[in-house]
Amino acid sequence: MTVSLHVPARLPARLSCVAFAIASALSVAGCTTTASREPVTINLVAINDFHGNLEPSRYTPTGLDGAKEQAIRAGGIEAVAAALQAWRKEDKDLLFVSAGDLVGASPALSSLWADEPTIEAMNMLDLRASAVGNHEFDAGRKELLRQQHGGCDSPRPAKACQMGPDFKGAKFTYLAANVIDSATGKPFIPGYKIETVKGVKVGLVGVVLQDTQSVVMASGIAGLAFGDEAEAINRAIPEMRRQGADVIVALVHEGGTTTDNPMQPDCANLKGPVVDIAKKLDPVVRLVISGHSHQGYLCNVDGRIVTQAGSYGHLATRIAMQVDTARDRVTGLRVENVVLKPGDFPADARMTAFMASVKERSRAALIRPVARLASAPVLRMQNEAGEAPLGSLIADAVLAATRNVGAQIGFMNEGGIRKDLEAGPDNVAAFGQAQAVLPFGNTLVVMDLTGAQIRTLLEQQWRSASPNGSMLQVSNGFSYRWDAKRPVGSRVLDITLDGKPLEAGKTYRVVANDFLAEGGDNFPEFAKGSNRLETGLLDLDAFTEYLRNIEGQGASLAPAAPRIMKAQ
Template identity: 65%
Template sequence: MTVSPRACARISLLALALAAAGCTTAPRGPVTLNLVAINDFHGNLEPSKYTYTSAATGKTETLRAGGIEALSGALAQWRKEDKDLLFIGAGDLIGASPALSSMWADEPSIEAMNLLGLRLSSVGNHEFDAGSKELLRQQAGGCDSPRPAKACKLMPGYAGARFTYLAANVLDKATGKPFMPAYRIEEVKGVKVGVVGAVLEGTASVAVASAISGLSFIGEAEAINRELPRMRADGAKVFVALIHEGGKTDEAPDQPACSKLKGGIVDIVKKLDPAIRLVITGHSHQGYLCNVDGRVVTQADAAGHLLSRIALQVDPTSGAVTDIQVRNVVMNPEQFPADPKVTAFLAGVKERSRALLARPLGKLGAPSVARKASDAGQSPLGDLIADAVLAATRAHGAQIGFMNNGGIRKDLETSDAALTTNFGHAQAVLPFGNWLVVMDLSGAQLKRLLEQQWQRPSASGATILQVSQGLSYTWDEKRPVGNRIVPGSLKFNGAPVEDAKTYRVVANNFLAEGGDHFPEFAKGTNRVDTQIVDLDALSAFIAKNPGAGGTTAGMAPSVRIDKMRQ
């Protein structure tokens, strides 16, 4: 039977009328939103050493984990299970990077995250290493950079990040508004997810002051909570916080529902709006899957060693999160075959970098010069760097060299049986490109400076400065904070340091501006910005001193920092 067009129209109208009378679609059941999180990648394009103890097996394992090839393989495998998987980050994707990334202004790491399909990340403190202008360039692309020798040199026309950096608590002092977007709404399987990002409020203490000029950092929870009404107005029903601040626990990285988390992140989480059930963290370079105040709080170690897999079960109508399952998965390259596109990209970066990275600097006195410190706080590599920065600035009158442990990122390795080290190894140790500043401090200021090693915010713990040959002292942990240097033990070239005498010291510009909670450096007078880069100073010292870092005659380590034995 043939139905006329007019009859078809009447049937359609009848169907619409029935729908209006109450014929509705059946309610949707719960949906599972799959997230994968990374933090503190720090430009580690290649695998690196990772040691962990598994809660599942009780065994301690050491392997080379991470690298963009393993990450690409894992993400490809998991996207086959769920094409709507959301890949997000919690800051420090760049900065403090190995040479393969940092020598190209970290553009390879940004492009790697593009290839991996990263959607969003909070900023971390290391995103500000080269200044706020450079961070905006890395987000938006272009070649107008404060690092013209590095920017746009790997590939012309750098296009920037295809993911979005979030910074709810980083404000432009001039306007009072967020310096970058505070949040983004991602629609996953029909559910609008509000993702908000923040960096540690104390970024000013761990960043070069000039790099964050014009910016202020407010409380993480305060900033995140005030964005919730805006996210709700934009339709969000589920809320996820990315916070570049973390904690510590002695529980295994794969321990479900860990309960011993301590550190700055704990108080932050307790202040968050109850609607935020999931908090993805960073900064402390730990792997954990914890419960804090009824929230799930995760972190995936650092350098791509782990990825956090997170499954949120959500009522799509109300947005209620009914269950959260989390796992930290070790990125073992043998278990996750790489995406060919990522392999080709990495091979191209390595080929472009090969000649510069392999440039020999000189011979060390040991196969590896370690950054691990003694119980007193002195390390072989710290000694070497402090001696190097002093040697580089003798012409400016420097007598004493200082180095901060946080600026020493890796052990100094050798390349062959002859103990030759190269530029790539040295650059991995000192990736920031800080320059050296020489200044005058009185003996009294030197004492105050060294006492500041223990006058720290409770979450950060003591930080022992590395010192050059000639300066020595003993400290006693039983003495009160502010008076831990044993009286009479602080000496320079064997003579007691005199309060009224002037000493010429050198430190990198981060310390010189009072960074890392050492405000006494900022009070130094007769300052000279030498523009000598710390990496160049180390490279020149190694070239001029065969056997550096070892026990060769004339290079034997001395006790510079000692601790009272109880």
């Protein structure tokens, strides 16, 4: 669906009795009338899951035939800024919104400075509202409030207000209608915002996935309850209407997947949580802008349009929403996903200058060499059994860093590995490239688990919605098989440590990052570990130190023998 950017002229919304009398040279006491009004086109641009990717990154387009095309560089804040600048020349009233995860899991250029550069850049782009994503809670509720309101009182004092002495916070509004403060029974932050565009009051209501508590640190969201997304949106609508909202747009940080091309209009094969959310919404909501699943799609769900723009600024969704102003209803929607490639639009000079200053401020830290790799890149993509070369490498690294306190087995969650480990000339990996792999700043926790608990832990890999599970990456010396034909709860076979069968009643010392240690990513068995030691050691520091120690070893960083095996 190609977006039309033609904006029809709008007649005055209503003529009062006095105005009508002047216009007609008549005066009729007590009369009221409504002038006929033409539709108005509201143009929106939406992104989601930007994750502080201020620079372009690798993107693999999908052809019209569904085949993957040659990878390109796309996204980054300068490409987003250039596109918005061009589109605002066509419509100065364009409304820029986000469906969450603007920050968190960010590359070093943003995360070095507590993601303040990304917040500042979004301010420069006149972002008006964003649903809160789960990653906005990565550093806890206190840091999310600081990012909204500004200031330097942060749980990350070594990073906050280091780019500049005074952080003002976001000029846009974070929205979370379904996040309730248990102490007050009210939304933790605003649930909605009303923007007036060409005389039309556009109600923006935002929610985050209800399952946020399973994908963020439990300690960071203490006292917050995450409710049903659709119920929260529907609950907000009457109040938004009372405050004059003419039309309602839902910003939903939850998503789905589809086999359809990201550019295909009116796709009908969307699956996943956002479909159920969309089906339960009040009929007044015709447009759902989604996120979280890092997919691109333009789908139709029971007559509603549900969109998503991939991730990292690779895509932007352009939306032309036609509004019948006489009846306050959306009468047409045209949507288009656009790949944002550097150079496709004239540069935004202010953003180019801003990025130059951020890069110069960050340059020394980012280019610091870490180690020469035997081969590069080291991939995070898993094989059929669920094992990835990079995942194994990280599990080995966290184990090596904690052997001195008794650790025997290292675990790493796949969701914590955000990028392949890349390298520059001569296969030398720089700090910025290593940090892009592990951007969360997690610390390592060592604990005791029995053999029976470790078996339970491994069985929990199939608790997620993914048919292939959410596979933990494991350290050298630990191995097992699993059988997809067996029922969930009894799939794991032949667990060994250093060649010996794991004993159910024996205690083993394991290490994982603090997110996993609190039961994150649907692994509650970790939270039951005893004799816990909070090492305070960053996973990134353990990783870079390990890379230095094994520098130049072998022809490949991939494990010599499989650790996770799938029964045939």
